[in-house]
Structures are given as structure tokens and as C-alpha cells.
Amino acid sequence: DADVTQTPRNRITKTGKRIMLECSQTKGHDRMYWYRQDPGLGLRLIYYSFDVKDINKGEISDGYSVSRQAQAKFSLSLESAIPNQTALYFCATSGAGGTEAFFGQGTRLTVV
Amino acid sequence: GENVEQHPSTLSVQEGDSAVIKCTYSDSASNYFPWYKQELGKRPQLIIDIRSNVGEKKDQRIAVTLNKTAKHFSLHITETQPEDSAVYFCAASRGSGTYKYIFGTGTRLKVLA
Numbered sequence: 001d002a003d004v005t006q007t008p009r010n011r012i013t014k015t016g017k018r019i020m021l022e023c024s025q026t027k028g029h030d031r032m033y034w035y036r037q038d039p040g041l042g043l044r045l046i047y048y049s050f051d052v053k054d055i056n057k058g059e060i061s062d063g064y065s066v067s068r069q070a071q072a073k074f075s076l077s078l079e080s081a082i083p084n085q086t087a088l089y090f091c092a093t094s095g096a097g098g099t100e101a102f103f104g105q106g107t108r109l110t111v112v
Numbered sequence: 113g114e115n116v117e118q119h120p121s122t123l124s125v126q127e128g129d130s131a132v133i134k135c136t137y138s139d140s141a142s143n144y145f146p147w148y149k150q151e152l153g154k155r156p157q158l159i160i161d162i163r164s165n166v167g168e169k170k171d172q173r174i175a176v177t178l179n180k181t182a183k184h185f186s187l188h189i190t191e192t193q194p195e196d197s198a199v200y201f202c203a204a205s206r207g208s209g210t211y212k213y214i215f216g217t218g219t220r221l222k223v224l225a
Contacts, residue, residue, distance in 0.1 A: 010165065033213065041203060042217035043156070058212070090155065092212070100146065100215055103155040104122075 002027040006091050006104035013081050013111055021076045021107050022041060023091030032074040034058075037088040037106075046089075049074055053101040065097065116204050118216025126224050131189045133219045135202035137196045138183070142204040145178060150218075158188070160198075192223045203217040214224045 004025045013019050023032065030051050035043040045058030047066040055066060058096040061090060067075045078085055125131045137145075143164035148156035148186040162176045164183065169176050173192075178185040181199040185216045188195055 007177065023194050031187055035215070040217065042118070043215040045212060045214070046152075056212070092213075099144075100158045103157070 001080075003060075004091060004093055004104040006089075006107050007107060010108045011110070013109070015082055015111060017081050019078045019081055019109070021089055021091075021109070023074045023076070023104055025072050025091075025093045025102075025104075027093055027102060028071075029093035031094045032068070033092040033094075033101070034064075034074070034076045035090045035092060036060060037090060040083060043090065046076065049061065077098050078109075078111075081109075083111045085109065086111045114142075114204070114214045116202060116214050116216040118202050118218060118219060121217065122220045122222070123177055124222045124224060125192050127192060127194060129192055131187075131192055131196070131221055131223075133187045133200055133202070133221070135181055135185050135187075135204075135216050137185070137204040137212070137214070139204060139206070140183065141206050143175070144205045146203050146205075146213075147174075147176060147187050148201045148203065150201065152198070156201060179188075189221075192221075194223050197221055197223045 007022045033048040034046040044060050048056050048063050049068045052068050066076045089107045090100045094101040117136045117175040120141050130176045146161035149159045163180050173190050176190045182211050199220050203213045205213045
């Protein structure tokens, strides 16, 4: 089945380290998103991309960067991780025209 | 900017009772309103959605209503069962152009047996 895959699933890293979270999809969707989930705060949008040449900041982009290497790949980087970036991160994809978003399994990141 | 408010944050109901979760959106150009269910340790998955040209949509025990004038939409679950226990998220999106999904803060539903 076509899916959205995130790697790694779990990661513990130290403050100040650079870390990359990767997302790949086989759904053939152009639109890809990175969300952060914290208890009580829902799913907050970090970055989104509508095609390979398009990158847009979401509501909480500070401290993060992204790269859209191909239609199927969208990576999220933390340049210098800090403890309050400890969270569950989800990648998602969607087709055009207001359609269902499909989520990856999530990456649980802990910054110590 | 765009915002989606969701209430309540937690909801406990007895098995067999109904549950209602409400959302309010700010972007009047939004015209697609999905609801996602996230079970413990799992990814969010779509359970029902509605578009702005429809006032109500039903799928077995779940239904969604939309009031575009008031910018409100609600999820209704009837005859709740223990497997309905999860976190539910509403979202709002424009249906075209450079839209993005804006999610509510989530409702943790507990169905008590």
C-alpha cells in the first residue's frame, strides 16, 4: 500500500546537536507537511511544501529548516537542538484541492 | 492569521451515550473540514470530512455539521463504544491555491464502560 514513512521513529539527542528527520512517501502527492505534536497544543505546522521548488514557513518555523529533495522526500532539520524541541513530529502528505492528509508514523524526538 | 479553536480539551462519556466536539475557524475562505482520530501511539487518521457546500454529513455512528455563517463545525458520535476512546482533531483548509491544514488543539475522548 502507498504510504508515508518517517525515519527515525525514535531519537534521543543532546542539546546543540544537529539532527535530521526524514520523510518519504509513495502516494504520489505533491504536498508535504511537517507538524509538531505537544500535549494540549494539537498539531502545529512547522513547514510545508507544495512542490519541489516550493517551501513555506508554518506557524512555528523558528529553529527548524527543511529540504524538499524530490517529490517524494521532505526532510526536517534542527540546526542546534534545544530541550523544548522535545516532541512528537509528524510528516503528512496530501493531494490537491482540499483532500485528505495522510500522516507518517511519527518520530519521537527527545533533546537532553 | 488562521486559527482553529477546539472544545472541549477532554470529554468523558458513558458507553452508549453521545459525544459532541466543537470547532471554530477564523479563515472565511476555508471550505474543507476534516476530522482525524488518533489512537494511543498511532498516527492521526481521517474519520470524516465535510465541504462547505454541505451542511451535514453522516457515516454510521459519526456525523459532522457545518455552520458557515458562524464558522462553526462539530463532530457527533452516537452510541459511543470503548474503541471510540482516542484524541480527535478538527482541521480547516482552503480547497484550492496555496492552502494548508490548520488543526485544532485536540479533544481527548474517554468512553467509560
